[in-house]
Amino acid sequence: MKKVYEFLKKCGTFYLATAEGDQPRVRPFGAVDLFDDKIYIQTGKVKAVSKQMKKNPKVEICGMLGDDRWIRISAETEEDPRLEAQRHMLDTNPVLKSMYKAGDGNTQVLFLKNATATFYSFGGKPETVKF
Secondary structure: OHHHHHHHHHHOOEEEEEEEOOEEEEEEEOOEEEEOOEEEEEEEOOOHHHHHHHHOOEEEEEEEEOOOEEEEEEEEEEEOOOHHHHHHHHHHOHHHHHOOOOOOOOEEEEEEEEEEEEEEEOOOOOEEEEO
16 A cells, blocks of 8 residues: 555655546546555645545546556445545645645545556556555
């Protein structure tokens, strides 16, 4: 799992896919955290992505590193309402502090569960990790 976190962190930007009815929705994300032995992402409760994950917690994440390595993750998300989880996310990703504050009623941190991550490279053999 740590390898998955480190890969996403190095990507800088990765893409999160959700579903809204029968329509897929994809958007860039950049905040990722490793807390309590779980990988976390962050959003605002007022955003459509939050509502989509509440209705259907299944997501996919894809990120590219350099010109020849990428990761695909299939997982479910679960909200962690603890202030300590929100604080850890904001401390790990300080750029978020201009938009979010722990306990503000909008900050939402979610961890990935039932996840399968596959690392790919051109010409290489895929490597799969479950967590």
